[in-house]
Amino acid sequence: MEPVDVAVVGGGILGTSVAYWLAARYDGRFVVLEREARVAEHTSRRNTGVVHRPFYLHPKKRKVFARAAQVSYGLWKRYAAEKRLPFEEIGTYEVALNDESMGTLETYVTWAAENGMAPGEVELLDRSEMRRREPNVRCAGAILSKTDTCVDYRAFTEALKADAEALGTQFLFGGAVQEVHAYGGDLEVLLAGQSEPLRARFLVNCAGGEAIDVAHGAGVGLEYTDIHFRGEYWIVDPRVKNLVKRNVYSVPRHKDMPFLDPHWVVRANGGREIGPNAVPVPRANQYTGLHVLAWGEKLFEPPVANKVRLLMNPEFMNLAAAEMLSSVSKAEMLGRVQRFLPALKEEHLVGPGTAGVRSQVIDARGGMAREAIEVPGPQSYHILNYNSPGATGAPAYAAYLVDRLAARGDLDHVRKNPKPQSVWDWATVAKALGLAA
Numbered sequence: 001m002e003p004v005d006v007a008v009v010g011g012g013i014l015g016t017s018v019a020y021w022l023a024a025r026y027d028g029r030f031v032v033l034e035r036e037a038r039v040a041e042h043t044s045r046r047n048t049g050v051v052h053r054p055f056y057l058h059p060k061k062r063k064v065f066a067r068a069a070q071v072s073y074g075l076w077k078r079y080a081a082e083k084r085l086p087f088e089e090i091g092t093y094e095v096a097l098n099d100e101s102m103g104t105l106e107t108y109v110t111w112a113a114e115n116g117m118a119p120g121e122v123e124l125l126d127r128s129e130m131r132r133r134e135p136n137v138r139c140a141g142a143i144l145s146k147t148d149t150c151v152d153y154r155a156f157t158e159a160l161k162a163d164a165e166a167l168g169t170q171f172l173f174g175g176a177v178q179e180v181h182a183y184g185g186d187l188e189v190l191l192a193g194q195s196e197p198l199r200a201r202f203l204v205n206c207a208g209g210e211a212i213d214v215a216h217g218a219g220v221g222l223e224y225t226d227i228h229f230r231g232e233y234w235i236v237d238p239r240v241k242n243l244v245k246r247n248v249y250s251v252p253r254h255k256d257m258p259f260l261d262p263h264w265v266v267r268a269n270g271g272r273e274i275g276p277n278a279v280p281v282p283r284a285n286q287y288t289g290l291h292v293l294a295w296g297e298k299l300f301e302p303p304v305a306n307k308v309r310l311l312m313n314p315e316f317m318n319l320a321a322a323e324m325l326s327s328v329s330k331a332e333m334l335g336r337v338q339r340f341l342p343a344l345k346e347e348h349l350v351g352p353g354t355a356g357v358r359s360q361v362i363d364a365r366g367g368m369a370r371e372a373i374e375v376p377g378p379q380s381y382h383i384l385n386y387n388s389p390g391a392t393g394a395p396a397y398a399a400y401l402v403d404r405l406a407a408r409g410d411l412d413h414v415r416k417n418p419k420p421q422s423v424w425d426w427a428t429v430a431k432a433l434g435l436a437a
């Protein structure tokens, strides 16, 4: 059988967006290889569901995510309108829990402007103004990001899949990519449950929480490993949903681990939840239980040194223990939210929400990577550490990736043939991202 031109591994929001732009720009045989029976079965539906505006992203250290989030906001807004999908611009308060954190909020105001947000999209509020606007919120002050938006990222991914299919992309479900080998001038992709390997001329790895495993299976990215953190949520009794009508986040206590502080979240269906926490779990798809015994296998998975260095960090170990406690104790997670929302009580948390897993790449120094990591391999390109705000930034980041692959010559075997698009305009996206176009 003839090889496909590009195989994208992973039908999450990133892989689906990459497939969409490939098919929108080129003629070729493009396939998405997704292990599950449908798209967005993992992190792309198991998240907080916020289109994050980039006020909190360092304009230089987190430049790629900041730019992708800024450009994608307009893309999602247009897409939601066209497809009639939820897009509720309810806004987010990021609150300072003490006077020292007010400096962080002032910095955020400058980052918002540097990242391209319009004047007036963010507002700095002092303690008394917050008291007046949100009597239930206790804080030293807050930044209000007015255009943060609640969405349903699975619905976005499914709509994008339909658009990619209309442009000729094929989605192959139910077979996990196990290994990737060079074969003649092509690649041979071994899929679970299939006797015949799939042949591909190029592979893009967007396997989310398992991207490192796929990369290692292709013999690349061997210097990296990962640790998985499960983010759990609690559903709030609808009778107290009006405690606050916007999202409430707090200034992170640990700058290197901003994902440790749970939020008050407004869902696209109008419900309220609190979460997520960040419970270390041994596997990417471990949505329940602590599975302490499975840690042996995870810790000895190569490269071991990265994890050993991280585990020798006493601060990390203390935090990990506290997070595990928050998984078994409702009161522990509630306590963190009560620091800014004391009116929320344990009896208001009526059931667990949908947990998701963040897969954090650990580098050779034992450090946690902040941005997405791109690892080129022979006839392949691997995206690791594609974490929050990855769902927000997916359409712009995917456009940037397709441009990058083209610039590297990785798409020289397919013919460029930009198709007219109904919702997004490549030229505008390319200009906003500073791409070659």
Ligand SMILES: Cc1cc2nc3c(=O)[nH]c(=O)nc-3n(C[C@H](O)[C@H](O)[C@H](O)COP(=O)(O)OP(=O)(O)OC[C@H]3O[C@@H](n4cnc5c(N)ncnc54)[C@H](O)[C@@H]3O)c2cc1C
Binding pocket: 009, 010, 011, 012, 013, 014, 015, 033, 034, 035, 036, 039, 040, 041, 042, 043, 044, 045, 046, 047, 048, 049, 050, 051, 052, 175, 176, 177, 178, 206, 207, 208, 209, 210, 211, 214, 230, 231, 232, 276, 355, 356, 357, 358, 359, 386, 387, 388, 389, 390, 391, 392, 393
């Ligand atoms: C708790 C939590 C809350 C978050 N909240 C937000 C938020 O509010 N806003 C935001 O912008 N971002 C948020 N994020 C981040 C965002 O959800 C992710 O960055 C994004 O969904 C990643 O998309 P993805 O396509 O890379 O990964 P995924 O959605 O995980 O997709 C990867 C796909 O690859 C498939 N796969 C894996 N291995 C194989 C294999 N071997 N063969 C075939 N298929 C394979 C999987 O089945 C999966 O479908 C959050 C993340 C977490 C964990």
